[in-house]
Amino acid sequence: MNSKARITAIGSYVPNKIMSNDDLEKIVDTSDEWIVQRTGMKERRIAAENEFTSTLCIRAVNDLIKRYGVNIQDVDMIIVPTTTSDFAIPSTASMIQDAFGIPEAGAIDVNAACAGLTYGLHLANCLITSGLHRKVLVIAGETLSKVTDYTDRTSCVLFGDGAGAMLVEYDAEQPSxxxxxxxxxxxxxxxxxxxxxxxxxxxxxxxxxxxxxxxxxxxxxxxxxxxxxxxxxxxxxxxxxxxxxxxxxxxxxxxxxxxxxxxxxxxxxxxVLTSMVYYGNTSSASIVLALDLAVKDGxxxxxxxxxxxxxxxxxxxxxxxxxxxxxxxxxx
CATH class of the missing domain: 3.40.47.10 (Thiolase/Chalcone synthase)
Known part of the structure; x- marks a missing residue:
């Protein structure tokens, strides 16, 4: 695989509100023991009423910028893997472009469900290795709590909200x-x-x-x-x-x-790196959240x-x- 792209920065964000297994016991016929035994999950984060996927993604990008001091004004493509876009149109990626005022950048959402982050990274690698792009921002984000059926005891215990951002840049000498x-x-x-x-x-x-x-x-x-x-x-x-x-x-x-x-x-x-114990199943965001937890603790x-x-x-x-x-x- 003759890649010319390298992952150079990472950031993440999860909402403040925590929904524990004990909280779920109050709204559906379940128990902490049942959930842990079958899924390993203890908590999940839940977006506020005024928080949407774009909100979480923007905060994940801000975290990336703060921690690595990178410039994203020369990003030439924004890819957002998500199944819970704020709108069908416009794309969440377009909203992120607007939030950061990035000039002359393409912007697309990718709906590959829980494979979204790896799809997004693969696309970023292809775009850069082909020579058509040099700097791609991949932000996976979900607000699954807004589409979770909290009367379905088998599935409502699974899902949580969160977002993670990764920067992919041209580097033919040390590709990722x-x-x-x-x-x-x-x-x-x-x-x-x-x-x-x-x-x-x-x-x-x-x-x-x-x-x-x-x-x-x-x-x-x-x-x-x-x-x-x-x-x-x-x-x-x-x-x-x-x-x-x-x-x-x-x-x-x-x-x-x-x-x-x-x-x-x-x-x-x-x-093995995971994020589900305290964040739940965050679909496209789960891998980047797991990675960033492990980056932060060394x-x-x-x-x-x-x-x-x-x-x-x-x-x-x-x-x-x-x-x-x-x-x-x-x-x-």
């Missing part, structure tokens, strides 16, 4: 991207959806709802089969061994799912080799092996 994979199983889209203009699946009625609807069992079966296969392909393409990985950073969907994936691959759970350092893999609605997944290019001497 070592390998990538992508795959889609579109026939399974009916197992994880939110209706919009349609409420049927090729003649098959769907639940008519603006809320998230998920068949957790089908998602679990697909992920625990597909992700281990994807990990193997990524390692083979990069010509590295499992033992050479410093960290595995999967989408933080469910801790039990990740434990199953690691068991199948013989990968130590101690070398677990992830420059030149670490990371395997990132996002998977979810579509069904679609994208995986990357990256050499972490962000310097550790950040501003605080």
């Amino acid at each position: 991207f070592l390998s990538y994979i992508q795959d889609t199983k579109g026939s399974s889209g009916k197992h994880l959806y939110r209706t919009a203009l349609r409420n049927e699946w090729y003649g098959e009625p769907l639940r008519d709802s603006e809320k998230m609807v998920q068949n957790g069992r089908e998602v679990y079966k697909w992920a625990t089969r597909t992700v281990p296969e994807g990990m193997e392909k990524l390692l083979e393409q990069a010509n590295i061994k499992m033992k050479d990985l410093n960290w595995f950073v999967p989408h933080s969907a469910n801790l039990r799912m990740i434990e199953s994936i690691c068991e199948k691959k013989g990968f130590p759970i101690e070398k 677990r992830v350092t420059q030149d670490d080799v990371l395997l990132l893999i996002g998977f979810g609605g579509g069904f679609t997944y994208t995986g990357l092996i990256v050499k972490w290019g962000v310097p550790s001497n950040i501003k605080e």
